Amino acid sequence: MGCDGGTIPKRHELVKGPKKVEKVDKNAELAAKWKYCALSQEKLRRPIVACELGRLYNKDAVIEYLLDKTAERPNAEAVVHIRGIKDIKELNLTDNPEWEGEGRNTKGDRYEDIHCGMFICPVVGLEMNGKHRFCYLQTCGCVFSERALKEVKTEICHKCGDPFKDDNVLVLNGTKEEVEKLREKMEERRAKAKTKKCKKSKAAETVSTTAESKVAELFSNNMLTLKTPKCSNQKKKKKSHC
Template sequence: MGNDGGVIAVKRKFMRHGQHKQRDEQADKDAVREKRTTMCALTDEPLRDPIVADKLGNLFNKDKLIERLLDRTLPDEFGYIRSMKDVVNCKFYADDKGKSRFHCPITMQVFNGKHPFIVQKKCGCVLSEKAFKEVKSTECLMCGAPSKEKDRWSLILSEERASDVLASLVKADTKPLKRKRIEETSTTELPKSKVRAVNEANAAVKAEKQKSAVFASLFSSEDETKKSANDLLMTIGGMRYTLS
């Protein structure tokens, strides 16, 4: 750079047209983000109320998303959306100037993809992330509804953040379900009143078997573990009962 021949400028900012190319790339990214704030991610149609958002920050026209879910024609890229429970209704605040552009009524930041925005799952209010950082609150700053950090979904996520969120959704979806431990399958199919009677009968038989060897021999012809609740026969004090 000192014209002494000892330094070669290889950085893009020193190269001819290098800065122009960098500005063009940034302009393309800004255009894509702005498009995502005004167009339905499913149909590329202009967004119109009612609008819904998914956990990856994509925005949809609610009626179009419902149609695709009913017709089972949702693209694979949105396969993580299985019902309307996977999206949240968005309440945007329009610009006071009457333009179609949405904005944050707290910070006055425009919703154009350059500023991070959040939708609250409980109430659907869409505010800028800066508003929550400046005003610490567990309630919505607009309607007063409960607002926990875990219930705040970021909108228009970058590719990196969207990949992380999608990976967590896939991991949660493939997590094995916890199965309840059932000790006696034969009694769980019965009403509660019969289950209680069977348990009492089993306890009485066990107690009598411990007291008398003769009484225990009455049940030695058949393995007790193989009996079902409806087939259990009990003989106590000369009387014979059948549980059915």
């Protein structure tokens, strides 16, 4: 019953139970969404763009995807809804003065705050690091914290002065429920745009057909007027001969 050393094994040593699921640090995962591209997983660098679902991308990564959609990418599901360059908006971000950049010296026992954001809200100064909710305006691409938009209510952008409506405000890196709502709004907008396009094409077709019919009618009338005087002249000549 014993082992080599004369010890009796316990039950947990003989029976293998289910493996423990490794817990992901939610804070680190949340901070990564604000520092890395949702497509290439590379660090965000200007120009930075956002889609209609509020995800952040490097613009060059999205352009590469649009140029060659057949290439295999690890996070291709994050850009399936992007059909063209019109489906993304370049963001007008405000730099964080406390952000020292990637070239800072990290050697030694210096403390490095992983939650230090590269950008801040230009109104209230909150860092864009995942701790606070941020939004962007589809009209101009300016980015603000949700607190700033609630505390200072206006219909004009705080940064560039362009007008906007409540429907133009999109949440960045929202929850699953918020992403689903944004997806529904996106599909609704695209359906409306498609119906408008169909109506315009039908109207253009009707205009072209009516114009063609009018041209044909005018052409036939002109031909008749050109033919009638010749006939009358010929009749006059015949009478004179008689």
